[in-house]
Amino acid sequence: MQTFAEELQALRAEGLYRSMRTIHGAQGGRVELDGKDVLLLCSNNYLGLADHPVLKQAATDAIGFGVGSGASRLVCGNMDLHERLEARIAAFKGTERALVFNSGYAANTGIISALVGRGDAIFSDRLNHASIVDGALLSRANFHRYPHRDTAALERLLQEKGGNGRRLIVTDGVFSMDGDIAPLDKLVQLARRYHALLMVDDAHGSGVLGDTGRGSAELFGVLDGIDVQMGTLGKGFGSFGAYAAASAEICDYLVNKARSFIFSTSLPPAVLAASIAAIDVVDSPEGEQLRRRLASNVALFKERLQGAGFDTMGSETQIVPIFVGPAEATMEFSRELLERGVFVQGIRPPTVPAGSCRLRCTIMATHEPAELEGAAEAIIEVGIKLGVIS
Known part of the structure; x- marks a missing residue:
């Protein structure tokens, strides 16, 4: 068995060693x-x-609410600022409701493992972010990966591997290592045809793509065709955290089932206020x-x-x-x-x-x-x- 030092040395020799x-x-x-x-x-x-000075001022002002939130949202860490941010996200994305998570990784692992489980099926683009893959593995649903942006291959999988449980199609909106965009118009059509939920991780498109910065779904004109719009607040919005924008029913379900939401201390006031200010700037x-x-x-x-x-x-x-x-x-x-x-x-x-x-x-x-x-x-x-x- 290799020691940790030997494994690190092997990484150096292969040009794969990482440092900050x-x-x-x-x-x-x-x-x-x-x-x-x-x-x-x-x-x-x-x-x-x-x-940005507007975000910095908003964060500074929010220190008046304290530095930390004290607990998870379901204990006593649900503050007015959390609900204000969620209402702002829902209005921005055009959904009934939104739910804030502590990071993109926490959002993807929590959302996916909550929505599907044993006996269900996930259909995932092969180049999706690692957090989507980890969420799929945590869910214990049947996990099917289709070739990158290949909607014909996805349709064959939906026909052959769907099973009798829930079906979830999940994709990045913008693929973070290649910079290309998922064919969301075709994915919406397939989701409807095969009675599947469609989830889009638009971490790298939100705030940036579309006429008003609503993201890749706006670019394709399918904002109303996506069941779960996941996004982050630490990229185009310059702040921190993540969210699911969806129907009131799905968000309520996630409050009760998403373990990364249930068991995490909630985001602090300064981050929440900065995120609200960021959406206002993007929407101006x-x-x-x-x-x-x-x-x-x-x-x-x-x-x-x-x-x-x-x-x-x-x-x-x-x-x-x-x-x-x-x-x-x-x-x-x-x-x-x-x-x-x-x-x-x-x-x-x-x-x-x-x-x-x-x-x-x-x-x-x-x-x-x-x-x-x-x-x-x-x-x-x-x-x-x-x-x-x-």
Whole structure:
């Protein structure tokens, strides 16, 4: 049996060892990392709201309600701010009700394992987030994975593997490592045809996609066709936490069945207030302006990379992967870019399959076009040096 030290050494030898880097100061388009000013090109703070003055003021004001919530929601930790945030989310998403969870991971594991169980069936896109996979395993339902975005394969599974219990189709709205979008219009049709529930994890689309930032479902015009809209508040909204937006019946069911909700101390007042303020910003003319600027920045960055010959893996969003392949070459690419003042993380197994390692670039509305031009130039230089492009 290998010792922990031996396993860690094996990870180092395979280029799979992970460690944390420390950012000093607020999350912004530029940050201080290891005493050096760098362009932050790997944050999910897509609209730049994490240090927005309106959110900071809301959090500061909410300290008047205390620092902690004291207990889980079902004991005595259900505060007025929790219900105000849930009402704001429901209004934003156009659902009867919403329920707040402590994180995206807690939401997915709690929602999925509550909605289905033994004898039921889950149909999951093969590239769904790890938290969806873990929720499916916790549920003990029959777990079927269909090829990425392949609705024909999904329909065959629904015909052959549905069983007599509940059926749940679950997908990311925006796939976090590839930056492409699920075909939600077709998934809604299949869910209705085969009497299945449809759950969409729109962590990376909420606040960003659609004319008003309602997310990938708004982009496809199917907001009313999705049974459970899961989303997070720590990405496009710049705050923290997650939610399920659904019917009153489903939300009430989750209150009684979702273990990650029942057994967790509730979110603190400052986080709740900041999240309410974030939705208000996203739902304002300023939010519209931020989305336009983000789209412009994304177009500029992709044009430069694709023009140089990089494979951006079909990205359709602000998540722009650069395919490299081997793990060690990916990490060398990341190290070289950091020396040039560009902070981009390499993505390796188990997050992505072996041989498909990539740099995961993420664009923010608060990046300056000149900064992105400079970053693209650095990426091109290193890509040529390492033989990723010629």
